[in-house]
Amino acid sequence: MTYPIRPIDESEWPAFAGVLQEAFNWTPHPTQTERFKSETEFDRTLAAFDGDVIAGVTSIFSFTMTVPGAQLPVAGVTSVSVLPSHRRRGVLTSLMRRQLADIRERGESVAALYASEATIYRRYGYGRAASELSFHIRRHGSAFVRNAPQDPALRIRVAKPADVSDEMQQLFASVVSRRPGRYERRPQTWTGLLADEEFDQRGAGSLRAVLAEDDGGVRGYALFRVKSAWDDNGVPDGELRLFELEAADPAAYALLWRSVLDRDLVSRVEAGTRPVDDPLIALLADPRQLRARWGDELWVRLVEADVALAARAYSAAVDVVIEVEDDMCPWNARRWRLTADLTGAECKPVEDEPDMTLPITALGSAYMGDGLLMESLEAGLLREHSPGTVRSLATAMSWSPKPWAGLTF
Ligand SMILES: CC(=O)SCCNC(=O)CCNC(=O)[C@H](O)C(C)(C)COP(=O)(O)OP(=O)(O)OC[C@H]1O[C@@H](n2cnc3c(N)ncnc32)[C@H](O)[C@@H]1OP(=O)(O)O
Numbered sequence: 001m002t003y004p005i006r007p008i009d010e011s012e013w014p015a016f017a018g019v020l021q022e023a024f025n026w027t028p029h030p031t032q033t034e035r036f037k038s039e040t041e042f043d044r045t046l047a048a049f050d051g052d053v054i055a056g057v058t059s060i061f062s063f064t065m066t067v068p069g070a071q072l073p074v075a076g077v078t079s080v081s082v083l084p085s086h087r088r089r090g091v092l093t094s095l096m097r098r099q100l101a102d103i104r105e106r107g108e109s110v111a112a113l114y115a116s117e118a119t120i121y122r123r124y125g126y127g128r129a130a131s132e133l134s135f136h137i138r139r140h141g142s143a144f145v146r147n148a149p150q151d152p153a154l155r156i157r158v159a160k161p162a163d164v165s166d167e168m169q170q171l172f173a174s175v176v177s178r179r180p181g182r183y184e185r186r187p188q189t190w191t192g193l194l195a196d197e198e199f200d201q202r203g204a205g206s207l208r209a210v211l212a213e214d215d216g217g218v219r220g221y222a223l224f225r226v227k228s229a230w231d232d233n234g235v236p237d238g239e240l241r242l243f244e245l246e247a248a249d250p251a252a253y254a255l256l257w258r259s260v261l262d263r264d265l266v267s268r269v270e271a272g273t274r275p276v277d278d279p280l281i282a283l284l285a286d287p288r289q290l291r292a293r294w295g296d297e298l299w300v301r302l303v304e305a306d307v308a309l310a311a312r313a314y315s316a317a318v319d320v321v322i323e324v325e326d327d328m329c330p331w332n333a334r335r336w337r338l339t340a341d342l343t344g345a346e347c348k349p350v351e352d353e354p355d356m357t358l359p360i361t362a363l364g365s366a367y368m369g370d371g372l373l374m375e376s377l378e379a380g381l382l383r384e385h386s387p388g389t390v391r392s393l394a395t396a397m398s399w400s401p402k403p404w405a406g407l408t409f
Pocket residue numbers: 023024056077078079080081082083086087088089090091092093094113114115116117119120123
């Protein structure tokens with residue numbers, strides 16, 4: 001069965017949101033749905049119709065996202081939902097097909113998403129492109145190495161998050177280009193991040209902020225909540241839940257971490273999402289005290305492989321012919337010569353014998369700079385025709401710092 005697909009207009013928002021609520025088993029607070037509506041780019045929504053019923057939906061946030069050595073327009077795919085009554089009939093597949101064509105037509109060469117389940121998106125050409133760690137750090141045992149940076153000019157300011165939104169936004173804008181995966185935030189994103197409704201608190205108190213600053217201005221901030229508790233012996237056992245910690249320089253970064261780790265009446269810090277190469281790991285004198293759980297983060301799809309590959313920077317010179325496999329976007333499925341050095345890159349169609357055959361998912365996985373090509377080769381998932389060429393492509397594509405978006409969309 002086919003279901004006609006088109007964008008919705010604002011009057012159809014309740015039905016669109018209704019599909020999301022059913023598919024995600026989500027009972028939102030009215031302020032959440034209103035906020036979500038205000039963020040929605042209606043011309044980038046898609047709905048699949050079964051008669052008058054919306055059977056499935058998706059939409060896109062238009063981002064500027066950092067990729068290795070550049071910032072690109074990237075389609076941030078979100079709100080993917082199919083009504084429980086219509087699941088497993090190909091609704092998502094037809095939405096994805098249409099969405100990829102729309103993204104291409106708009107001139108975006110890369111799409112990215114956070115997956116609710118890691119099994120869904122490979123079939124549409126998305127590869128696991130970034131990872132995250134969630135940290136559990138006990139206060140005792142959190143001492144820093146002796147040469148941790150310190151700047152006597154820095155001080156901590158305690159503030160209500162809503163009062164310092166502009167200062168945090170400015171600071172964030174100044175660091176967004178430093179790490180692949182980070183994306184420029186719109187004002188509505190900040191409104192959502194700083195919203196402090198009762199239902200968001202999960203037993204913890206209100207959202208709190210501390211800023212690190214000197215006479216020249218703000219150099220970093222941390223956003224968190226604290227769940228107060230005392231154990232049976234009356235010993236303080238509070239938990240600090242860190243949402244975000246951003247800093248412009250290492251001294252501000254170290255001071256902000258000390259501020260959250262040393263907070264009175266707190267015995268541990270939980271940081272839900274941090275980059276895998278978080279400098280905190282280097283700062284801890286006893287890194288074994290850091291308990292970390294790994295998770296996949298961004299999934300990336302090269303929509304126009306050649307444009308995307310030519311748009312990013314490379315860590316080493318490389319010259320390879322890649323045969324790309326891509327059922328969903330057949331314009332990518334051919335042989336490409338990628339030539340790159342530290343000054344630039346080119347990706348041209350060729351008929352030459354390929355050095356390797358890669359599914360488009362493998363290129364999406366490697367695109368943001370995670371070293372996943374070698375992992376896939378060693379797992380036996382890639383076909384290398386000229387020995388050593390996957391390693392040289394993997395070396396050229398890997399990047400430091402490692403990719404991390406840091407905020408779900
Ligand atoms: C970026 C985001 O928004 S992530 C959010 C994704 N949405 C959710 O998790 C909400 C709950 N789930 C849903 O709404 C739906 O189950 C969806 C959107 C995940 C899938 O929609 P459907 O219309 O059922 O998918 P569709 O019928 O097109 O399935 C295509 C293929 O994917 C497979 N598939 C679909 N969902 C899943 C899943 N969750 N896990 C594993 N395989 C899946 C199907 O089995 C099918 O496989 P096949 O091609 O081998 O037959």
